[in-house]
Amino acid sequence: MKKILLSFLAIILTVGVVSGTAYALFSSTVTVSGITLATGNANLVIRDGNINGQIINGYTGLSFNKMYPGFRDYGSFNFQNSSNSQIDLALTAQLTHAEGDWDLLKNNIFVAIGTGTKDNPNFLTGWISLSDWNASSRSLGVPVLAYGQNATYNLYVYVPADADNTIAGKTLSNVTFVVTGTQVTP
């Protein structure tokens, strides 16, 4: 009799565990996150100008010359998520280096990153001073750069119309942003 009871108990437990698990895994109303096992590595590359541009070592050569109060322009470069597995990347950027009249220009030149065109931009960040770009890393917003995706990003530069004469004739060279792509999981 004990044996019968034990077997019944085992059947009930087994059915309960299996059916409960099956319900949890495959029900449309109760969700247990799936596990995607991703091998490989992330790889973020930068291309010159657009998605068909050459992969470059990061040197864009973007040059904004003869700026003046009220100046606004942009330059383009292209990021590609060349990760060798299904890895989506969220991008952040931080200004890490600049040479020249930094103290005079850091609070008088504003940079935004976005997509779109000069006249119809789609900003992924707000207008952020060079000083603030340098102070901390800034998210390049959403959407993320999906696995395999090419996206052209624009670096918009703006000089406030009320900038004073102290910036006249000043220059920054070799301005460098470090862009980090961090894996984003679903």
Added chain:
Amino acid sequence: MLKLNIKSIVNVVEWLVFLVLLFFVFTILSPIIPMKELPRSFVVVSGSMEPTIKTGSIAFTIPADTKTITKGDVIAFTSPSNPKDTILHRVNNIVSTSPLLFETKGDNNNAPDDWSVMAVGIKGKFVFSVPYLGYVGAFIKTPLGFGLIIGIPALLFIIIQILNIKKAIAEEVERKVTQALDSKNKSKQTKKIKPSKTSVKSVTLPIILFIALVSLSTIQAIKASFSDTVTVSGISLSVADFTKPSIPTNLKWSNPDVSCGGYTNSYTITPNWDDSFDSSGITKYQYEATFFKTGGNLVWPTFVYSSSYSGVFNQGEGVYSFRVRAYDADNNISPWSSDCSITYDKTLPSSIIVKPFNSDNDHDVTFPIIWYWDGKVEGTATDNLSGIDHVDISIYRQIADKYWSGSAWVNGTESTVRVTAKGTNNWSYQLDPLYIPFGKFKIVAHAVDKAGNVENSATIEFENQENAPADGMDPTIITSLSSGRHYYSFTVENISDFSTLSYSVIYDTDSAPKGFIGSVNLNNQSEYKNENILLGSESSGGGIAFDQNVNNIKITVILTRPDGTTLTLEKTDD
């Protein structure tokens, strides 16, 4: 005996497997058990920690005091960018100790993570991992995997259990039947039905195994997050020089130096100014000159590349004005400077001496005689453009070959010893009368206009006949009268140039005018003194009587020079 030993070993193994499975289930379920002190397990779903921790591994962590975590430790932590994610990365650096912040990096990443991990976010320190076990969990989550790994074994297990039940029922029935027969045939010995053995482990072990497998499917994933960095470099930002250069200042004329609004007779004079300032540098100036003329001014602009310009007066005499503005390298233009004018006058002025006599009439007579020149020179001067600035004159005394310096007769030349007259268009000069000798003089007037032009057309020559004493002092009469007005004396001083002196003293009385006369020869003496002329006295009875009211005493002295010329002096005492 051997059979007993084998059974015991199987039993021990069975228990060991049972305990391991229990531990396994307990560990796998630990994340959902609310006790922080327990070990935890995670499925590693990505490979940024490879090769240390392979994708598909199950990683086990233990709680750790964050103060003991050092660089190189692999830690599990809540993702700073997404609190729902747990990350397993290696401590790359301890950014700060207060607050405690860690920089992390995946072994397979080429750059540190773009965050700092706070101590509170750390879930544990990595201990070890079991490779590939995570794949089982992942496979279970698929319908096929679930069916193969859980579904079919579970079904088999259930079938076995059903068979066991069936068998147990049969055994039970048989056992009951046997028991009934035994009670009826107590004397007969019946065959004992021995029930088959079943243990609790044999039932619970598969169940625990199912639970373990199911738990694998629900185990929390840990993300050994991938990241990559690129630099966006070579960006240059250059602000144009949008500021205007400063306005050129200090406009002036040089070579020779003349201030704005001044005059010049120099064709080589050049306008110049102080350089403007600009941060990008001045590249050129726009120079604009205006020549004011009747009927319309002439204006000509040009660019110059220094702060001066030459060749201004190409339109001849007149008033010129210039202004400039500066250009910088970015073509910013300063406002115009203020105007700076100048009058170019190269025509000599003219002058006439009108006293002692008119120079225009001094062409026919050589050295006309002036009987007594009082030392005054007067004249007029005119200029067509800039106007008379002043008039210089030279006074030359021929007999001594000296020029008048303004305070003495000195050696020199006509061009080097001059005095300046008072006035411009009407001018005059007064030679100190005490220094006016007799003899021949030549006076030349030089009118100087404001542009610096000097003329020398007005010249007179004359001879002064009545000269001043050689000692330079005028003869002077000094008189003295007693209180009763009867004792009168006089002295004539400074008479060394004279040879004779004659005098007359005339005065009034109550009765009639009376007087004295006298004359003396002088022998180069400097003064003559006559004492106590008795006025108004009459002889009366051997004594002297005096007139009352002696007054209007007038003395006249005539001094005669050796050449016969005379000088008359007069003085009256009321």
